[in-house]
Amino acid sequence: MSADAGTTAAVGTLAGARPGRIRLPLGIVIGGIMLLALTGATVLAPVLLPIDPNAQDLNAMLRPPSAAHPFGTDNYGRDVLTRVLYGAGIDLRIGVLAVVFPFIFGSLAGAFAGYTGGWPDIVIMRAVDVITAVPFTVLVIAIVAFLGPGETNILIAIGAVGWIVFARLVRGEVLREKNLEYVAALRAFGFGRSRIVFRHILPNAIAPAVTYLASDIVLVILTAASLGFLGLGVRPPAPEWGLMIAEGRTFMYTAWWVATIPGFACMFAGIAFILVGDGLSDLLRVRGQ
Amino acid sequence: MPSEPLLRVRDLVKHFPLPRSVLDVVAGRPLEAVRAVDGVSFDVARGTTLGLVGESGCGKSTLGRCLLRLYQPDSGAVWYGDVDLTRLDEHGLAPFRRRMQVVLQDPYSSLDPRQTVGSALTEVLTVHGVGTPADRPSRVAALLALVGLGAADAHKYPGEFSGGQRQRVSIARALAVGPELLVADEPVSALDVSIQAQILALLLDLRTTLGLTMIFISHDLRVVRYLSDQVAVMYLGKIVEQAPASALFARPLHPYTLALLSAIPEVEAPSRQTIEIEGEPPSAVHVPEGCRFHPRCPWRTERCLHEAPVLRALESGHLVACHEAERHAEAAPTA
Amino acid sequence: MTEPALAVEDLRLEIPTRRGIVHAVRGVSFSVQPGETFALVGESGSGKTMTCRAIVKLLHPPARITGGAVRFEGRDLLRLSERELEAVRGRGIAMVFQDPMTALNPVLTIERQIGEALTGGPADRSERRRRIVNLLRQVGIPDAERRLRAYPHQLSGGQRQRVMLAVVLARRPVVLLADEPTTALDVTIQAQILRLLASLQQQLGMALILVTHDLGVVRQVVHRVAVMYAGQIVETAPTAELFAHPRHPYTAGLIASVPSMNRDRPLVPISGAPPDLVGLGEGCAFAPRCPLAAAECRRGEIPLREVGPGRLSRCLKAEMVGAAVAV
Numbered sequence: 005m006s007a008d009a010g011t012t013a014a015v016g017t018l019a020g021a022r023p024g025r026i027r028l029p030l031g032i033v034i035g036g037i038m039l040l041a042l043t044g045a046t047v048l049a050p051v052l053l054p055i056d057p058n059a060q061d062l063n064a065m066l067r068p069p070s071a072a073h074p075f076g077t078d079n080y081g082r083d084v085l086t087r088v089l090y091g092a093g094i095d096l097r098i099g100v101l102a103v104v105f106p107f108i109f110g111s112l113a114g115a116f117a118g119y120t121g122g123w124p125d126i127v128i129m130r131a132v133d134v135i136t137a138v139p140f141t142v143l144v145i146a147i148v149a150f151l152g153p154g155e156t157n158i159l160i161a162i163g164a165v166g167w168i169v170f171a172r173l174v175r176g177e178v179l180r181e182k183n184l185e186y187v188a189a190l191r192a193f194g195f196g197r198s199r200i201v202f203r204h205i206l207p208n209a210i211a212p213a214v215t216y217l218a219s220d221i222v223l224v225i226l227t228a229a230s231l232g233f234l235g236l237g238v239r240p241p242a243p244e245w246g247l248m249i250a251e252g253r254t255f256m257y258t259a260w261w262v263a264t265i266p267g268f269a270c271m272f273a274g275i276a277f278i279l280v281g282d283g284l285s286d287l288l289r290v291r292g293q
Numbered sequence: 294m295p296s297e298p299l300l301r302v303r304d305l306v307k308h309f310p311l312p313r314s315v316l317d318v319v320a321g322r323p324l325e326a327v328r329a330v331d332g333v334s335f336d337v338a339r340g341t342t343l344g345l346v347g348e349s350g351c352g353k354s355t356l357g358r359c360l361l362r363l364y365q366p367d368s369g370a371v372w373y374g375d376v377d378l379t380r381l382d383e384h385g386l387a388p389f390r391r392r393m394q395v396v397l398q399d400p401y402s403s404l405d406p407r408q409t410v411g412s413a414l415t416e417v418l419t420v421h422g423v424g425t426p427a428d429r430p431s432r433v434a435a436l437l438a439l440v441g442l443g444a445a446d447a448h449k450y451p452g453e454f455s456g457g458q459r460q461r462v463s464i465a466r467a468l469a470v471g472p473e474l475l476v477a478d479e480p481v482s483a484l485d486v487s488i489q490a491q492i493l494a495l496l497l498d499l500r501t502t503l504g505l506t507m508i509f510i511s512h513d514l515r516v517v518r519y520l521s522d523q524v525a526v527m528y529l530g531k532i533v534e535q536a537p538a539s540a541l542f543a544r545p546l547h548p549y550t551l552a553l554l555s556a557i558p559e560v561e562a563p564s565r566q567t568i569e570i571e572g573e574p575p576s577a578v579h580v581p582e583g584c585r586f587h588p589r590c591p592w593r594t595e596r597c598l599h600e601a602p603v604l605r606a607l608e609s610g611h612l613v614a615c616h617e618a619e620r621h622a623e624a625a626p627t628a
Numbered sequence: 629m630t631e632p633a634l635a636v637e638d639l640r641l642e643i644p645t646r647r648g649i650v651h652a653v654r655g656v657s658f659s660v661q662p663g664e665t666f667a668l669v670g671e672s673g674s675g676k677t678m679t680c681r682a683i684v685k686l687l688h689p690p691a692r693i694t695g696g697a698v699r700f701e702g703r704d705l706l707r708l709s710e711r712e713l714e715a716v717r718g719r720g721i722a723m724v725f726q727d728p729m730t731a732l733n734p735v736l737t738i739e740r741q742i743g744e745a746l747t748g749g750p751a752d753r754s755e756r757r758r759r760i761v762n763l764l765r766q767v768g769i770p771d772a773e774r775r776l777r778a779y780p781h782q783l784s785g786g787q788r789q790r791v792m793l794a795v796v797l798a799r800r801p802v803v804l805l806a807d808e809p810t811t812a813l814d815v816t817i818q819a820q821i822l823r824l825l826a827s828l829q830q831q832l833g834m835a836l837i838l839v840t841h842d843l844g845v846v847r848q849v850v851h852r853v854a855v856m857y858a859g860q861i862v863e864t865a866p867t868a869e870l871f872a873h874p875r876h877p878y879t880a881g882l883i884a885s886v887p888s889m890n891r892d893r894p895l896v897p898i899s900g901a902p903p904d905l906v907g908l909g910e911g912c913a914f915a916p917r918c919p920l921a922a923a924e925c926r927r928g929e930i931p932l933r934e935v936g937p938g939r940l941s942r943c944l945k946a947e948m949v950g951a952a953v954a955v
Contacts, residue, residue: 185403189463192361192476194390195420203416204405290407291450348814455901485671486841490885490897512815515844519887519895556819558844559888569823570816571768573784 029286035279042273046093055083057090057243066259076261078252084261087243088269094244095273098155098228099221102162107217109163110170111210117171118178118209119201129175132168140165144227145236153236162224169220170213177209211288218281222274229270245270298336299474299506300360305333305369307352307359311578327577329355330366331530334604337523339473342500342507344521344538346514346553350574351527353510357478360508361395362386373474391421394467398479400459404451410437410462411447417469436465440495457488464495468503475500478510493519514557518542526550529577529585532604536611546613546622548590584616592617632659632699633835634683634721634803639696641678641687648906652678652691654859657932660803665829665836667846667867669882670856673902676839679856680807682706683837684717700803718745722801726808728788732780738764738791739776745798763794768824786817793824800832807839822849843886847871852938855879858903858913861932864940875941875949877918912943920945 061081069076075084117128135143147161181187182205190200225245231237232246240247245266252263308326329352337343345353359366362378371378373389381389397403404413414433418424424432434444440461451459460480467475477496481489497520500507511517517524518538525535526549534547545551548568555567572589575581581588587597596616604614607622641653653675660666668676681687683698683705698705700720705713717723725731733741742760757776764772767790780788789809796804806825810818826849829836838850846853846867853870855863855878863876874880881898900917911926912918918925925944935941943949 185397185399186405188358188363189395189397189403189466190405191363192390192393192395193417193420193466194387195416199420204408207407208405291453293406293450293452348816457901485902486843486882487671487885487898488901490887490895491899493887493895494897514815515887552816556816558818558822558842558846558848569819571820572770573786573817574814 029283031279032283032287035276035281035283038272038276039280042092042096042276045089046096049086049089053083053086053089055086057082057087058241059083066255066262068259069261075265076259078248078262079255079259084248084265087248088245088266091243091245091248091266092269092273094155094238094242095225095228095246095270098158098238099225099273099277102159102166102224102228103217103220105159106163106167107170107213107220110167111174111206111213113167114171114174114176114213115178115201115206115209118175119182119197119205125175128171132171135165135168141227141230145231145234148231148236153231153239155238158228158231158237162227166220166224169216173213173216174206174209177212178205181205181208211285214288215281215285218277218284221277225270225273297339299339299373300337300508301370301372302336302360303334303370303372305330305356305359305371306367307355307364308367325578328530328580329577330359331580332369333527333530333532334369335525335532335535337474337506337508339506340504341522342509342520344517344524345508345510345527346512346517346524347527348512348553348574350529350577352530352577353512353527354478356527357395357476357508357510361393361476391470392472393474393476394470394472396460396463396467396475396477396480398482400456400463400483403463404459404466406451409448409450410442410454413462414447414466414469417466421470423470432469436469437462439468439499440465455488456484457491460484460492461495464492464499468499471503472505474506474508476508476510479512480509481516482511482513489516496520514542514553526553529574529580531585531614532612533586533614534612535604540608540611544611544622546607546611546618547615548592548617548621549586552589584614592621630661633662633664634837635659635699636679636683637697637699639679639682639698640694641675641682641691642694643691645690645906650905651908652859652905653682654908655696656856656859656861657696658854658861658864660835660837662802662835663829663833664852665826665838665850667838667840667850667853668856669840669843669846669853671841671882671902673858673905674856675859676856677807680723680805680837680839683805684721684723685713686717686723718796718801719799720801721803721805722796722799723805723807724789724792724796724809726811728785728792728812729780731792732788732795734780737777737779738783742791742795742798745795759798760794763798764791766797766828767791767794768820769794784817785813786821789813789817789821790824793821793828797828797832801834803835803837804829805837805839808841809838810845811840811842818845825849843871843882855882858908859905860913860942861940862914862942864932864938865936866938869936869939873949875935875939875946876914876943877920877945877949878914880949881917920948 059082061077064077064081065079067073067077073083073085075088078084113128117125143165144161147164148157151157151160187200187205190204228237228244229246229249232244233250235250237246238244248266249263255262307330308328310324310326313322313324333356335343345356347353355364358364360371366379369379378386378389411433414436415429418429418432433447437444437446442458442461451462454462481492484492493516499505509517509520521538523535524538524541525532526547527533528549534541534545534550541550542554545554551568552570555569568591570589570591575588583599584597584602587593590597594617600616602614602616604612607613607618636659637657639653639656643650643652656675656679658666668679670676678691682693685706693706696706700716705716708716739757739760742763743756746756746759760776761772764775769775769787769790783791810821813821822845825836840846850867852864852866854861855876857878863870863874863879865875870879871883874883884896885898887895898917903913903916910928912921912930915921915925922945930942930944932940932942935946
């Protein structure tokens with residue numbers, strides 16, 4: 005059995021868990037709409053607002069919000085609204101990619117450690133301990149400083165540090181699950197270890213990790229924004245929100261919109277993901293649980 | 294006519310070492326272990342039911358799991374036909390897994406909560422290569438009917454069933470591949486009395502219809518009595534008495550068996566000699582010297598403190614591990 | 629007849645859930661004399677544990693009492709404020725639970741826990757200690773002095789149950805509620821604890837209300853039994869008579885469901901399953917499973933009526949029941 009079976013099974017419970025009329029939790033609906041809005045904005049921005057986000061207009065620097073520029077302009081005369089919308093694409097992409105891989109890797113590592121025990125467990129958990137010892141952002145910054153700034157490197161750095169949470173979560177759940185009687189029964193029936201772990205234990209153990217996934221995206225977006233703020237992230241003139249906040253910081257008193265609007269955008273995305281994450285645990289539950 | 298034993302267990306031992314710190318090793322403290330199963334031997338004849346009975350800590354559950362190779366025994370042999378299961382690796386064990394199946398105690402955790410009942414049954418069939426994908430649904434329906442559930446129940450999740458119904462599903466699952474031997478570890482202990490009775494009746498019925506050999510593990514003597522042909526009483530890792538069910542309950546010979554029977558809160562008044570024992574079972578880590586039961590035994594003598602009794606036949610087919618059994622045995626009942 | 633130590637009148641309790649309102653207790657009434665052992669017998673869902681907890685109002689929300697009274701020492705406990713009730717709990721009415729591990733505080737030593745329960749008396753440490761050791765001896769804990777500094781997790785299940793009894797006895801209650809006190813224990817330990825309960829009860833003249841599902845336990849230590857089903861009492865009788873001549877089909881079915889040791893009495897399970905307590909219709913709740921059920925059993929309210937001296941039954945066919953089961 006490959007890893008695909010495990011994630012398929014986990015996702016399968018999402019889709020197949022409630023056949024028929026699905027009653028979605030309110031949080032997922034609202035959060036989902038917000039996310040759709042953001043993605044829609046990013047995708048449709050080039051069509052709806054045919055302004056180049058990087059087009060400078062030195063005659064219109066630091067203009068307050070108006071009909072022509074609903075969110076005003078920044079210090080290069082660039083339209084803030086357009087930049088925020090294009091930036092959504094960048095930050096959402098970073099958020100999702102920087103989380104999905106650690107989720108997969110961390111969950112598998114945690115499941116392996118939890119089910120096998122012994123040396124694999126010790127080695128993996130000590131690695132987790134070592135990484136935990138250093139504050140998350142500090143470690144990420146260190147790695148990025150080593151690798152050099154840029155979107156790919158941010159993803160690598162965050163991924164290299166972020167997997168440990170998923171490993172811990174899943175390992176804990178697997179430890180608990182493997183002592184339940186159904187696992188003993190399956191072993192007695194002669195089911196192979198792969199089948200037991202991927203088809204049975206993992207779907208039951210993955211729920212907290214999936215819920216955490218959503219809020220981890222928030223953390224990652226903020227980290228990317230911080231890295232951008234520090235000049236270690238996406239390179240200018242890309243309209244990444246963190247960069248925009250960094251650049252706009254100088255003008256907080258005179259032109260508040262340059263830094264604050266991207267800030268609100270971060271907040272909006274964060275709330276959206278958290279709402280979705282909260283509702284996910286409800287959705288993952290199977291009839292009767 | 295005696296039937297050929299299906300299962301022969303010889304001197305099975307399973308200890309669980311207690312974790313030691315580095316300090317303990319340096320200080321030279323001896324390795325301590327929970328001596329869960331400490332030398333157990335018995336036969337189970339084909340088509341019969343052996344009841345393994347004892348209180349918590351006696352090792353009966355560990356013994357059951359050793360038989361199923363969920364634990365690897367430390368020493369001893371488990372002969373299934375003419376193959377010693379303890380010598381096989383997982384691969385060699387595979388064909389035997391099909392012939393030995395299990396039903397466990399807790400109806401609430403013995404089924405995967407995310408798997409529908411039908412899917413669980415189908416999976417057992419698939420893993421063991423029984424039937425074809427085309428005919429499996431009808432096999433599943435037949436299995437459900439066998440345990441008194443409906444075909445529509447196949448689409449339900451375990452959480453949608455009651456405890457008794459879940460046990461029925463567990464039994465159906467165990468019977469799916471047509472095993473010869475069924476090991477049932479406290480299958481009714483977590484159920485209400487009236488549901489217990491239903492499941493016991495079901496087990497009895499299935500056993501007769503399917504000709505199963507069964508090892509029934511329980512702490513409840515009343516339940517064991519109902520289903521068993523032979524009964525073995527365990528205390529602190531060893532069998533202390535073993536006999537055909539009727540003989541054991543009519544004339545228990547070991548003081549612990551007597552105490553167990555005396556302690557059972559009975560719906561009818563007792564009609565045999567009774568013993569009350571005090572104290573608690575000692576830990577299975579520091580097993581008493583000599584006879585394990587001697588600290589609580591009203592019959593103990595000097596000999597019992599130093600010499601461990603051997604399981605021996607007092608009467609035909611009735612084995613006891615006690616030095617004083619003859620002296621206290623009641624006169625044989627007439628008819 | 630003397631004044632009962634405790635009287636429950638028409639107790640009603642419901643639990644709102646997502647599926648609807650669960651009518652857990654539907655009009656339960658009984659009384660217990662001082663020095664008497666009274667059992668509430670039933671399977672899960674019968675309402676016996678809820679009734680017991682309702683007496684001292686130890687309910688988990690959202691469960692709530694919707695009617696009835698509990699008379700103790702001239703007052704209705706259900707009408708008392710929480711403060712007044714606290715004074716009654718433990719001193720007047722004490723409760724012993726099924727799982728002694730969660731009932732005892734795991735971070736306090738035995739001495740502390742029993743000491744907390746000692747009423748008034750001298751503040752003198754050594755005197756209190758002497759009384760605690762005495763209590764431990766009374767409940768049969770060997771080596772009492774050495775156990776004083778032990779924590780609950782260092783004791784076995786049976787010993788913890790004894791400690792809980794010691795805590796209870798320190799207050800010398802008038803009524804003791806025991807909710808499945810021996811269910812989690814081994815059979816031989818169970819027997820010991822039951823003997824202990826019986827002797828303590830005699831010494832102190834307490835009224836003992838025992839909640840259990842085990843008919844065998846009832847047979848041994850109980851004077852009077854009330855059988856509960858689906859939130860109601862369906863039969864009340866002195867113990868011996870209940871077993872000799874049950875007057876409700878559920879009681880008879882329950883007795884026949886218990887595998888017997890002494891004779892090869894066949895095991896006759898009750899068919900079907902207990903009813904869903906949400907949206908119970910009219911008529912007898914046991915009718916769907918009852919071999920004697922007739923048309924009139926499914927209509928209206930079935931009252932609890934007298935079917936003999938000191939015997940009540942909630943069955944329209946009570947007289948026919950005795951013949952159905954040979955015990």
